[in-house]
Amino acid sequence: MKKGILLVNLGSPDTPNPKDVKRYLGEFLMDERVIDVPLWARNLLVKGIILNTRPKASAKAYQKIWWDEGSPLIVLSERLQEKVQNNVDYPVALAMRYGSMTIKKGLQELVDKGCTEIKTVPLYPQFAMATTETIDVKVDELVAEYFPDIKITRTPAFYHRKDYISVLSKSIAEKLDGIDYEHILFSYHGVPERHIRKSDVTNGNCKMDGRCCFKKGSEQHEFCYRHQCEITTVNVAKALGLKNGTYSTTFQSRLGFDPWLKPYTDRTIERMGKAGTKKMAIVTPAFVSDCLETLEEIAMEGEEIFHEVGGKEFTVIPCLNDREDFAQVLTNIIEEWASKEKALTV
Structure with missing residues (x-):
């Protein structure tokens, strides 16, 4: 089985304009693990109130922090992906839980490279229902519908490493x-x-x-x-x-x-x-x-x-972003998994 790695972060609007921000917020806030209320109540809150009032204000906030290269979160995640890829022999793809860089696209990229065993690495040190769990659930849904022949291995929270x-x-x-x-x-x-x-x-x-x-x-x-x-x-x-x-x-x-x-x-x-x-x-x-x-x-x-x-x-204090030593932490997580899997097959 050929191994592949899928790094997953939160996501971002494509641009800091209100239309794109509204689309992004709609996908994010309608996730039942983010706002965990019955669908009718979530529709009322998100589509009836939040998406009619918040996108313009959120767009202004995004405009304050937007880089020439694009969304800071996306740019930094791509830089991190590149450094991890340089450290390992397995294909490393990057996806976002919300937005246009979908998990489906990330999985497809790895499948197109021949990967049949994929380790998902949510870029969250701590586990939460609205972060790690929603990624795991989405991956399971996509695998069942589109990629039934691949094997998925999850990564537990790494806050205590x-x-x-x-x-x-x-x-x-x-x-x-x-x-x-x-x-x-x-x-x-x-x-x-x-x-x-x-x-x-x-x-x-x-x-x-x-x-x-x-x-x-x-x-x-x-x-x-x-x-x-x-x-x-x-x-x-x-x-x-x-x-x-x-x-x-x-x-x-x-x-x-x-x-x-x-x-x-x-x-x-x-x-x-x-x-x-x-x-x-x-x-x-x-x-x-x-x-x-x-x-x-x-x-x-x-x-x-x-x-x-x-x-x-x-x-x-800045986040860890694309620090070389943080890329090495992720590399260690990947290599430990690969070594364990190899040991089990010997």
């Missing part, structure tokens, strides 16, 4: 070298609290009070986004030698009125600024590629909030 923590920690240390800061905020993409409950394989052990996040050996941790975010912060803080009280975990990008994971990033920035914090650094470990949520929501809106309440210095 030593090489990933080492690279993430190194990227933070490099950016903060010589910078005086008082507090580091680890800001992760938010999800509704109900997503955590739905992903709880123990059927009710999670009480959403944070205590179970740090218990060792819980079977629910394999699919608990909150746990994986908290542990990412803990492991990086340990690697960097951060003192208690000098760092914290928050969640950004909430939508609607239901409870989302707390504390909220924007409110934490505002609260700490009002409390006298003058120098803040912020890192976004749920994103491997800089995108709207990091370049506009954090680096622009977050900094504006901080300055408005008296903050002075706001340092944004």
